[in-house]
Amino acid sequence: MELRHLGRTGLRVSRLGLGTLTWGRDTEEHDAADQLKAFWEAGGTLVDTADVYADGGAEYLLGRLMEGLVPRRDLQIATKAGSVPDPDRRFDCSRGHLLAALDGSLARLGTDYVDLWQVHAFDPVTPIEETLQALDIAVSSGRARYVGVSNFSGWQLAKAATWQLASSGTHTRLASTQMEYSLLQRGIERxxxxxxxxxxxxxxxxxxxxxxxxxxxxxxxxPADSRGASEQLAAFVAPYLDEEASRIVEAVSTAADGLATTPLHVALAWVRDRPGVTAPIVGARNAQQLRAALSVEALSLPEEICQALDDVSAPVHRYPDQDWSTL
Structure with missing residues (x-):
């Protein structure tokens, strides 16, 4: 699998990542093992997890698999911290919580460091400088090699980066941001x-x-065996089953028919090759599904297909994104 640099860093990762959201909950150990082995054999290196996935079960399972299945040195492990199971405070990005969470992640993963440590979401209560100082400590102590954020809005991302650039001292620059992005969700383009x-x-x-x-x-x-039919994830899928989404799905299917490939490949190739994208994170129910996704490696969409998909899925951006002089 082709490798890409993570932003403007020296870290090179596979251009598809393996997601572990359901590991330790819906995905049992033997299925997770099959997925990890298939991913590794295809040249995949980036595995994404979080301390709250299955209440730590996903990290623990990944750590077990690295003991006897895939060498730690062959993978880049990315994990997240900051989400908390508290209905009154969903995120805690205080220095104390983040560093304690990192130590917990390392213990479950059975490793001395993670390649990419990410703040799971913006915490409106904790000063951003305190959160970013925790990232500095993680890197300077050797517990994390690179750092990033997840689910930050544009102004939150800019605020974090501006503090790093403007404040005194040496700070570890952010390497990445993880956000939902697909033909059905192009909000990050704003x-x-x-x-x-x-x-x-x-x-x-x-x-x-x-x-x-x-x-x-x-x-x-x-389908009865799909996430859309499961008690835990039906609400997660439901927002993308409306009429607008159906129109986009039909366009993807038409493009797939014309290219003699699958809608999965068309949709994945589109987002993989968007400007700024390093690696889409793919989660699968089993190894068969994952192998189908990994086989997209040889596909590059023709420009006219990309343009047609861009047009049919284009989000509406008006003021202030639209040129004010045309209003």
């Missing part, structure tokens, strides 16, 4: 993507297949 490009951050798209909808599996019905 502010986050331009900010990331300007700052030199690599983008790691989550849900690049529109929560599975872009594969076409929901075109006529909801």
């Amino acid at each position: 502010e986050v993507l331009p900010a990331a490009l300007d700052l030199g951050l690599g983008i790691l798209p989550s849900s690049p297949l529109g929560r599975g909808v872009l594969t076409g599996k929901y075109r006529h019905t909801t």
Whole structure:
């Protein structure tokens, strides 16, 4: 698999990442092992997890698999911290919580360091400088090699980067931002993507297949074994089952027919090759699904297909994004 630099850093990762959101909860150990082995054999290196996935179960399972299945040195492990199971405070990005969470992640993963440590979301209560100081400590102590953020809006991302540039002392620059991005969700193109490009951050798209909808599996019905039919994830899929999404899915399916490939490949290739994107994070139910996604490696969409998909899925950006002189 082709490798790409993560933003303006020296870290090179596979241009597809493996997501572990369901590991330790819906995905059992033998299925996770099959996925990790298939990913590794295809040349994949970037594995993304978080301390809250299955309440730490995903990290623990990944750590077990690195003990006897795939060498730690062959992978780049990315994890996240900052989310908390508290209905009154969903995020805690204080220095104390973040560093304690990192130590917990390292213990579950069975490793001395993670390659990429990410703040899971913006915490409106904690000063941003305190959060960023925790990232500095993680890198200077050797517990993290690179740092990034996840689910930051454009102004939040710019604020964090500006503090790093403007404040005294040496600070570890952000390497990446992880955001949902697909043909069904192009909201980051309004502010986050331009900010990331300007700052030199690599983008790691989550849900690049529109929560599975872009594969076409929901075109006529909801399969009984799909996320859309599961008690835990039905609400996660539901927003992308409306009429507008259906129109985009049909366009993807038409493009796939014309290219003699699958809607999955078309949708994944589109987001993989967008400006600023380093590696979409792909989550799969089993190794068979993952192998289908990994086989997109040889596909590059023709320019006219990309333009047609851009047009049919274009988000509406008006003022202040639109040229004010035309209003």
